[in-house]
Amino acid sequence: MSDAATNLPPGAQLLGREWLGFDESGHALIRFQGQPSFTNRHGTIQGGFLAAMLDSATEICALAAVSPDLTVVTKSLDTRFLKPATIGPITARAQVVERTERDVIVQAHLVDAEGIIVADATARLRILAKR
Template sequence: MDVTPGSATLGREWVSFDPASASATLRFRARPDFGNRHGTVQGGFLAAMLDSATGITLLATLPQELTAVTISLNTRFERPAPIGALTVKARVVEKDERDATVEAEVMSPDDTIVARGRAKLRIRKRQPV
């Protein structure tokens, strides 16, 4: 998959993808400048990681001529997230020809869930660049 400027900023890396279950594991690098006044990752960066992970997971299931855009992202922050490597597990839970729902969890290095997200995405034809 292409590395976009946003995914590069978030330090996104593919760990694994299972086409049979439409699920992926990704790693993100939360840099020190992602920190809030408490020394943990600011929630907006966690939401961006969830958005990135849900979108790229859906894209991995689509033919090349299709793409997807997020139309909503519901995020729940469970615990403070440490600066450093964070893992995201994402899976497509519903998909038809027009829309999809993808769920994901951000986990700290000790596998504690720090944030959850549920994204609704619109599937559409890729436009020429």
């Protein structure tokens, strides 16, 4: 699965999304770039941007698990903000935890440059035929 900048949707480009592949335990790894323009009044990454990163990561993980003639759309994203996230690289680690013919559930968490988990989420995605 390639994530060349020219093929990325605008939202993924804004988040600086980079597909890193799978780790030894089968988790999808996706890196994002926390930008100064993403910060809140406290100087940390605003939660909406973290949720967008988790949504993007869970979707790309689900896409990696379905055949190329299918796509996925997020039905729900249950997100928890655990620690303040600072500007810089933020890496998502995502894994499919359940799949049926119509739906897939993906869990993911975001880790900052110091290795601290700053947020996590469970996404429920619908599997659809590509148009």
